[in-house]
Amino acid sequence: MLKNDFLVVGTGLFGATVACLLSRNGKQCLVIDKRSHIGGNVYTESMNGIDVHKYGAHIFHTSNKQVWDFVNSFVEFNRYTNSPVANYKGKLYNLPFNMNTFYQMWGVTTPEQAATKIEEQRKEAGITHPRNLEEQAISLIGKDIYYTLIKEYTEKQWGRKATELPAFIIRRLPVRYTFDNNYFNDKYQGIPVDGYTKLVEKLLAGIEVKLNTDYFEDKDYFDSVADRIIYTGEIDRYFDYCFGHLEYRTVRFETEVLEGVSNFQGNAVVNYTDAETPYTRIIEHKHFGFGNQSDTVISKEFSKEWKPGDEPYYPVNDERNSLLYAKYKALADAQERVVFGGRLAEYKYYDMHQVVENALYLVDSLLK
Known part of the structure; x- marks a missing residue:
């Protein structure tokens, strides 16, 4: 095999963007992925003519025009606005918390009436130094919204009582005193018209890609085929879990094709905030695509504790895991040939626009 300038481990949005930018600048790249498809967790596939977000909903949003222009140079985005x-x-209640919710x-x-109601509940709680997520949320938004829309939903998500979760998870809560159901404040928002897989295909066009290829099954060989390595997988796995496993929450999906049902719930996203569901x-x-098909496809999402072999989704950034990650990061920083990037390699949840921003920044630094 010819020597490559870069081996990129992972075809998710970060790996694909980095490979694209490096290739544009004349670098020879080989991209590998252990999965049978490209795209990582932004992968979409067609079912009954509907683009299905295989690993959960992904809405692209950004206020960075450079990032928006970059992704739009590959595919067309629609005008989807996230209004769960x-x-x-x-x-039913509208999200994020706005005048519709308060009504x-x-x-x-x-x-004025809404602000007065929230302030009354905040004062009644009398929390000045929140010790956990529950106290933090009540101190920001009051008890009614907390107990109806936050507490049980958050406990399902994290598998822990809200009183056991750190306050910093909810440093701020979006509160709008307007009748605006747009979840994001960003200037640009949408979803690729033909799905995210098409975007990743365009990013990787002309670049050698090997799927069903696990880097760790022949690490010595893959280390030898390139001068440098861009690693986007779990950082603790790279170092063979020498300090122990980092923790994640993961998600299980139950996806159904409902034939003959043209509209199941009238909205792309409906959160179930009670504990019983x-x-x-x-x-x-x-x-997500303003479809008018005669059938529909729905996915129920079940949050659960991650265990080895599961797909990691959300890092558990509590004190224990933050200290553990710091140890792994010190090892990563000492690597001369390997660059660690993306949500798994950096043990940090990133929105998609942040992934693209980081990829642009990384490639700039690599080419200097």
């Missing part, structure tokens, strides 16, 4: 709905024991919760109709949310994929 919360279902608490059969009653549904209390019947208030003006920003075992899943955290239902995604109806056709609404």
